[in-house]
Amino acid sequence: MAVLSFGRERDRRDGRGGYGYQWWTVPQSDAYYAAGLQGQYIYVDPKTKTVIVKLSYFPPGDFAAGEETMAFFEATSAWKP
Numbered sequence: 021m022a023v024l025s026f027g028r029e030r031d032r033r034d035g036r037g038g039y040g041y042q043w044w045t046v047p048q049s050d051a052y053y054a055a056g057l058q059g060q061y062i063y064v065d066p067k068t069k070t071v072i073v074k075l076s077y078f079p080p081g082d083f084a085a086g087e088e089t090m091a092f093f094e095a096t097s098a099w100k101p
Contacts, residue, residue, distance in 0.1 A: 046090075051097060053090075061089060065097040072096060 037045040043052045051065035059076035072093055078085040 046094070049094075051094075053093070055086070059085065059089070061093070063093040063097075068097045070097040 037047050037052075039045070043054050045052050046065075049065070050067050051063065051070075053061055053063040055061055058080065059074070059078035061072070061074040061076075063072040063074070064070070074089065076089075
């Protein structure tokens with residue numbers, strides 16, 4: 021695993037993103053995000069200049085909602101008007 025100058029781990033070998041300084045990296049991407057308690061997110065993709073802030077509530081243990089949220093963030097970032 022490579023560590024960037026500010027301490028962020030890059031993609032892990034198991035295909036999941038890395039973690040550092042309260043931020044998660046997105047595999048095969050320069051995007052990264054902060055995930056707060058039960059559905060709060062900040063998503064940043066420098067390549068596409070996309071920033072998304074999501075305020076929401078996920079019931080404890082509802083991991084499907086988080087997966088759906090990440091799919092939405094990636095699709096939104098890839099969208100070209």
